[in-house]
Amino acid sequence: MTIAPTISTARLTLRQPEAGDFPAYAGYCASDRARFVGGPFDAVKAFEKLAAMAGHWVLRGFGRYIIEHKGAPVGHVGPLALESGQDPEMTWTLWNETSEGKGIAKEASAAVLDHLLQDAQWAGLISRVDAQNTPSRRLAESLGATLTDEAAPSWMPTAVTYRFLKVGV
């Protein structure tokens, strides 16, 4: 089935990236918060990354959503499928610490996982999380992911791998 370009939750709108997201996204990329994903990144890299996020939708028919809270973009969430021959990877990121502690990442991730694993009947997704990134690991576990013993990929040597499976299998 077609993957929804927009998902609404109680407090959030999840939608595709657009040009107006750039300032907030670049702010995140330049901050220490990007350290778990290879950053910080300058504005040129940030633009390339946001463009790649948009282009992923074009090429794959699915991709990561921008999380909109009270009318402002505060993060991104959703599946990523690079050419690894593996299940798509579920990701979630809040761009600013002021968005933390409100359950936003969980609300957004749960809605996307519902859509992919129930509506669209995807077989499964993985998530790679830096072993030291405790809040993100807790979130994965609270979303129902199970920790696997998969080896970390060369480009993210300190990662652990979680797996989400289709509901009811």
Added chain:
Amino acid sequence: MMRYEVPQLETERLILRGHRESDIAAEKAFFATDASQFVGGPIPPHRAWRTVAMMMGHWALRGFGFWALEEKATGAYVGRAGLWFPDGWLEKEIGWTLMNDATGKGYATEAALAARTHAHDVLGWETAISQIDPKNDASKAVAARLGARFEKHFEDPEYGQIEIWRHPAPADLVNGGMEAYA
């Protein structure tokens, strides 16, 4: 789906269109070779995929970008050319890159001319540059055929020293038009 459209352009021998997944195999092969050294390569296959995704996303974010070049005679993907201006970029740029077996036929000039005409006529660009590696003689020859002129050197934090070539403004092309450079 993403709200974006890539207008299709046509030249004598090429169709300029949006990229597709099926174009990426050629890009991965290209990015594995030293010929990609002037455009940030060589890079592994997964980063080549991301580069193409980024090019598509540039359309979504800016309303212009790189076109995939399809050879009319064969339907083959032969490279890309287009308009580039990510955040933090020096100036609006016209760029071209051909796959290894498509060089030497004038395709880059043909495609870049169509891209520049689109920039002038549709987007209203008044000026544009091309950034070229000083060692990339083939690309400098394309710039010269397009009527662009070397302007200055620039020290790019990522690519090192590059040459800035300046394209003629629309007004410069009125008398004699593009044929003057063909």
